[in-house]
Ligand SMILES: NC(=O)NCCC(=O)O
Ligand SMILES: [Zn+2]
């Protein structure tokens with residue numbers, strides 16, 4: 193059973209299976225069932241990939257697989273709102289594809305992710321078709337966001353098709369990566385207006401790309417070509433500026449905004465201010481931002497330092513603690529990973545020039561464990577809040593709740609069993625990615641996902657992974673999530689607040 197089912201795509205024990213294998217009947221007994229707002233000891237019965245019953249003392253026939261969860265937590269599988277699998281980026285392609293990234297995710301208790309479709313030469317439909325192919329061998333459920341990289345009538349029409357026919361309800365605008373993905377403020381405004389009319393959520397990568405470009409030139413002129421130049425060239429102020437600008441432009445258009453990978457106090461404080469004033473702004477910290485600091489970027493070994501290069505950069509000590517506090521108080525709402533992995537050879541593309549180091553770090557497999565250890569085991573988040581920030585809030589924002597993100601009768605059977613008394617240790621030697629390094633190497637902590645059930649199938653149990661191409665489904669997401677409720681009222685108020693125009697005479701006197 194411990195053979196490689198898909199040689200070379202995942203490390204560790206990986207059992208085989210077939211795409212058409214039926215789901216089993218499963219009873220999870222005696223655990224504490226946790227939802228975003230409630231927890232209680234209960235049994236959970238699963239049949240045909242769906243949660244069929246949640247109640248005490250369920251009695252079942254002999255053909256039902258029983259999992260004893262006494263003393264453990266039974267929770268919705270994690271949903272990662274931010275991944276890049278098989279992404280072509282900075283002259284290369286991420287080493288983890290949909291299958292290997294998802295296999296690793298399942299081993300870490302994440303049962304769904306939302307990946308970013310990158311248009312092909314600006315074309316959304318070509319980008320969509322390319323990602324449908326990339327995701328063909330999916331082992332777990334997934335959805336798509338879509339990036340917007342240029343603006344014309346075709347793009348505007350294609351956005352409509354993506355929302356109305358393809359099940360995409362969010363569009364991402366890159367305010368950085370000048371010369372490739374970066375867009376202008378004019379495009380941002382057009383895009384925000386279109387998002388609003390379609391009920392789609394606008395998302396931003398918030399860094400001032402022009403200033404980053406200037407910062408990079410400055411570092412090269414100073415002779416700083418190593419990974420530390422990456423952090424020095426794009427300081428927190430540039431993230432704060434772009435976050436503020438995106439928030440103000442979204443406010444001007446009156447559409448909800450989702451700020452991805454909030455990495456700095458500067459950006460977080462802009463979100464806090466906007467939310468306090470009543471604006472609908474969601475802030476997503478990522479695990480690397482909550483966990484790491486930038487000191488390793490100054491390591492004299494290029495390879496050790498380069499694996500931490502991502503954008504916005506991992507920040508100086510202090511930022512991660514502030515982001516944790518913001519998550520625990522609700523200023524930030526859900527945790528992603530921005531999982532975007534490149535191996536050592538790919539990272540070495542930038543050995544003479546930090547601008548050529550492919551940007552991105554791992555996190556898909558580690559997110560649930562690290563959020564548990566850093567936020568729950570430390571007392572910063574309750575167990576129910578853990579479910580909220582790792583699963584339910586993502587499902588709500590992207591309009592798939594309670595199909596996803598809940599242990600309720602009728603919800604998809606994406607369920608994990610977490611043992612709070614067990615522990616984890618992270619290493620590239622044992623992780624399930626294709627990449628050869630791990631930015632959390634050696635990190636240990638409390639709390640371990642012992643069982644993962646995805647779509648009603650046990651895919652992770654007793655350290656054995658059963659990730660099977662074809663077991664994952666594409667999840668369509670409908671527009672007009674809860675953030676759009678009441679927006680028309682604000683629009684009407686805006687119109688009535690305009691002071692009446694002055695009627696001027698067109699007759700000129702001499
Ligand atoms: N974040 C990062 O460094 N790589 C992935 C692309 C992005 O999200 O900006
Ligand atoms: Zn980004």
Ligand SMILES: [Zn+2]
Nearest residue numbers: 274275276530
């Ligand atoms: Zn990203």
